[in-house]
Each structure stands twice: as C-alpha cells, then as structure tokens.
Amino acid sequence: MRNLFFFLRNHYFYFLFLVLETFSLTLLFNYNEFQGSSLYSVSNSVSGYVNSMFNGISEYFSLRKTNRVLIDEMAKLHSRIPEAFYTTDVNIFYKKDSIVKLEYKYISAKVISNSTNKRNNFLMINKGAIHGIENHMGVIIGNKIVGQVVSVSPHFSWIMSMLNKDSRISGKFKKNNQLVNVEWNGGSYHIGQVKEIPKHVVIVNGDTIITSGNSDIFPEGLLIGTISDFTKVQDENFNNGEIFFSTDFNSLGYVEVVVDLMRKEKDDLKASFKTQQ
Amino acid sequence: MTSRTLFFNVIRFFFLVFLQVLILNNINLGGYINPYFYIYFILLLPFGAPRWLLLISAFILGLSIDIFTNTIGLNAAACVVMAFFRPFVISAISTGPESLIGDTPSLRNQGIKWFLYYSIILVLIHHSVLFYLEIFRFSEFTVTFIRVLLSSAFTMVLVLISEYLLYPRGK
Numbered sequence: 001m002r003n004l005f006f007f008l009r010n011h012y013f014y015f016l017f018l019v020l021e022t023f024s025l026t027l028l029f030n031y032n033e034f035q036g037s038s039l040y041s042v043s044n045s046v047s048g049y050v051n052s053m054f055n056g057i058s059e060y061f062s063l064r065k066t067n068r069v070l071i072d073e074m075a076k077l078h079s080r081i082p083e084a085f086y087t088t089d090v091n092i093f094y095k096k097d098s099i100v101k102l103e104y105k106y107i108s109a110k111v112i113s114n115s116t117n118k119r120n121n122f123l124m125i126n127k128g129a130i131h132g133i134e135n136h137m138g139v140i141i142g143n144k145i146v147g148q149v150v151s152v153s154p155h156f157s158w159i160m161s162m163l164n165k166d167s168r169i170s171g172k173f174k175k176n177n178q179l180v181n182v183e184w185n186g187g188s189y190h191i192g193q194v195k196e197i198p199k200h201v202v203i204v205n206g207d208t209i210i211t212s213g214n215s216d217i218f219p220e221g222l223l224i225g226t227i228s229d230f231t232k233v234q235d236e237n238f239n240n241g242e243i244f245f246s247t248d249f250n251s252l253g254y255v256e257v258v259v260d261l262m263r264k265e266k267d268d269l270k271a272s273f274k275t276q277q
Numbered sequence: 278m279t280s281r282t283l284f285f286n287v288i289r290f291f292f293l294v295f296l297q298v299l300i301l302n303n304i305n306l307g308g309y310i311n312p313y314f315y316i317y318f319i320l321l322l323p324f325g326a327p328r329w330l331l332l333i334s335a336f337i338l339g340l341s342i343d344i345f346t347n348t349i350g351l352n353a354a355a356c357v358v359m360a361f362f363r364p365f366v367i368s369a370i371s372t373g374p375e376s377l378i379g380d381t382p383s384l385r386n387q388g389i390k391w392f393l394y395y396s397i398i399l400v401l402i403h404h405s406v407l408f409y410l411e412i413f414r415f416s417e418f419t420v421t422f423i424r425v426l427l428s429s430a431f432t433m434v435l436v437l438i439s440e441y442l443l444y445p446r447g448k
Contacts (some may be wrong), residue, residue: 013328017361020336027350047345117305119412
C-alpha cells in the first residue's frame with residue numbers, strides 16, 4: 001500500500017495529465033449531448049454577453065456596408081408592395097383569399113460572433129427562444145443562404161454555418177431543376193463542393209444553384225451560388241463540381257431566421273405516415 | 278514563485294484570453310491561417326512553477342478560450358498536451374546550467390537559438406493537436422498539415438514580435 005502511494009506520488013505528473021486530457025476529450029466528444037445541459041447554457045450566455053458588448057464597438061466599422069445592404073433590401077421590398085404594380089385590373093392582385101396563406105415568416109437578428117477560418121464554423125445571433133427561434137430553422141441573408149440553427153438559449157441562438165463539415169444543403173440547378181447536394185470541404189470560404197450531379201446534366205461554368213425546398217429548412221429558390229469548376233468522373237454515375245458561394249460569409253451583419261409556419265403540419269403528416277406503416 | 282510573478286502571470290492570462298477571443302479569432306488569412314497566440318502564456322510560465330500547476334493552468338486557459346468559441350474541450354485538450362511536453366522539451370534542449378538563468382523563458386536570457394527551438398516545438402505540438410482534433414478525420418490530412426504549419430508560423434511571428442517588444446536586448 002505504501003509502495004503504491006509512493007508510486008502515485010512519484011508519477012503524479014503523468015496521472016494528472018491523463019486525468020485532465022481524458023476530461024477534456026470527454027467534454028469535446030460529448031459536446032453535442034452537452035448542448036442542452038447547464039454547462040452549455042452558462043458558457044453560451046457568458047460568451048453571448050461578451051460578444052455582444054464587443055460587437056457594439058466593431059459594428060461601427062461596417063456601418064457603410066450595412067447601409068448599402070439595407071438600401072438594396074429596401075429597394076427590393078419597395079418593388080414588391082402593391083403600389084409598385086401596374087394596376088389595370090384590380091382583381092388580379094386581390095389576395096384576401098383563404099387559399100393564399102402565409103407559409104414563411106422571417107425574424108431579423110444581428111450576428112454577434114462569426115468565423116470562417118475553422119473547419120467547422122458557427123455563428124451566434126442575438127435572438128433566441130423568447131423571440132420564437134427553434135432548432136433546425138434556416139438562416140438566410142437577403143435571398144442567400146447562411147446556415148441552420150443548432151442550439152437555442154433564451155436570448156441567443158447558435159447557428160451552424162454552411163461552412164461546416166456537417167452542413168449539407170439540398171440544391172438544384174435553376175435551369176432544369178436537377179437535384180444536387182452542396183457541401184464545404186474546408187479551405188477558402190468562397191468555394192464549396194457540389195456533389196451528385198447526374199451524368200446527363202450539361203454543366204456550364206456560371207450555372208446557378210438554388211435551394212430545392214426539399215429539406216424543410218430553407219424555402220425553395222434561395223441563391224446558393226454559381227458553378228465555378230467541374231470535373232467529369234469516368235467510372236461513377238455522378239459528376240462533381242465546385243461552387244462559388246453567393247453569400248460572403250466573412251461579412252454577415254444582419255441575418256434573417258426562416259420560420260416555417262406550416263412545419264408542424266408537415267411533421268405531423270410524416271409522423272402519421274410512419275404510424276400507419 | 279514570488280507574489281510579483283504570480284500577479285504578472287494572472288494579468289497576462291486575462292490579457293491573452295481577451296486578445297485571442299476579441300481580436301485574433303477574427304483574423305483569417307486566405308482561409309487557412311489564424312494565430313493562436315494565447316499559448317504564449319504557457320510558454321512564459323516560470324521555470325520554477327510546479328509541474329501540476331503547469332497542467333492545471335493550461336487546462337483553465339484552454340477551457341476559457343473554449344467557452345468563447347463554443348468548442349468545449351478542444352483548446353483545453355491541446356493546451357494540456359502542450360503543458361505536459363513543456364518540461365521534457367526544456368530538459369531536452371538545455372545543454373548547460375546557463376540555459377536556465379532568469380525566472381521565465383525569454384529570448385534575452387536564453388538566446389535566440391534556445392528560444393526558437395523551445396517555442397517552435399511547443400507551438401507545433403499545440404497546433405497539431407488542435408487542428409487534428411477539430412477535424413478528426415484523416416481524409417484531409419495534407420490540407421490540415423498545411424494549416425498547422427502556416428498557423429504555427431503566424432503564431433511564432435507574434436511570439437517573436439512580443440519578445441522583442443517586451444524584453445528588448447541590452448536593457
């Protein structure tokens with residue numbers, strides 16, 4: 001027993017190293033399970049407040065750009081209000097019909113932390129559960145994609161950026177609606193990968209890829225990017241390409257969270273099909 | 278350890294954590310390079326610090342960074358490995374008693390050759406563990422290796438600049 005004690009005392013450095021290392025790795029690999037736990041929400045609110053404090057200062061440096069984006073956005077919205085349409089026949093624009101129902105609602109939020117230089121990038125925004133944000137909601141900027149909500153605290157949300165190894169967005173060619181998958185393999189934050197392009201699709205550099213609306217996260221028709229390069233693989237059924245993202249992930253100021261008002265109905269429909277089987 | 282060194286190390290801890298979280302984490306050159314300068318704290322811990330203190334302080338340092346980047350455990354694991362290797366690196370590259378003069382490792386006391394060996398080895402250990410743990414797949418081995426090398430170089434530049442600024446020669 002005394003020998004064991006001496007042994008432990010003489011080699012305490014190694015044991016302490018093993019204990020601390022095991023502890024860190026456990027934290028790291030159970031990270032996803034920790035997201036709902038108290039440790040995660042404490043760290044989330046601490047870093048949230050520090051980040052929003054610092055962001056209050058750094059916001060001033062990008063005011064010019066933010067203004068330009070807002071003016072663009074305003075012009076776009078102006079062109080959609082009823083007064084902007086040429087009204088020869090009032091009936092065409094009569095929308096008080098029970099068939100026309102709002103499917104998507106948008107919550108605007110400010111990005112308070114963002115990264116593009118890691119293999120797995122995340123953003124934090126200053127709106128959370130009390131503003132109506134839930135997991136698996138899509139996040140967009142203008143008509144371009146940003147990412148997906150993966151964790152929510154009362155005042156902040158944590159968003160998995162498109163620039164993440166777990167991000168995979170269902171897209172399609174704008175010209176012929178052929179479905180593809182868009183991923184990001186690291187490296188430059190401008191360039192992503194387009195996987196599983198069917199062989200028969202004729203690809204041209206500059207082809208536009210938009211969201212397919214198949215995934216319940218993003219509405220249909222949001223811009224993902226344009227094809228910048230492609231390779232024809234001989235032995236497989238699909239070709240691969242590179243995509244130049246329309247979103248500038250390094251300068252996100254204000255983003256919008258997409259709330260699908262009919263998501264519950266869609267989920268219920270899927271669930272009822274499963275129970276029937 | 279005197280109370281003066283303790284005081285300076287605590288101040289340095291907070292300064293480096295906030296520098297890393299608020300400024301350096303936003304730096305991104307070419308999609309590959311971002312510095313992890315906060316490990317300068319571990320490099321500058323006194324020679325006389327007990328070895329358990331090395332590990333514990335490295336762990337707390339890494340965890341503080343993790344809280345702000347929401348990568349709980351990642352930086353902590355890398356820092357603990359780095360602190361573990363520090364005594365071995367010091368004893369491996371120290372040739373005589375003159376290489377341990379002074380309170381803390383520095384360019385001025387130990388000379389450029391000693392300090393370069395010391396910091397490059399430890400920075401490479403830290404960055405390798407950090408980047409490979411973050412990615413955790415071998416299919417991107419070479420890309421990650423390039424990231425490790427470039428980011429280490431950037432971190433080393435910052436370490437050397439602060440060595441020359443804070444501890445000028447011939448004082």
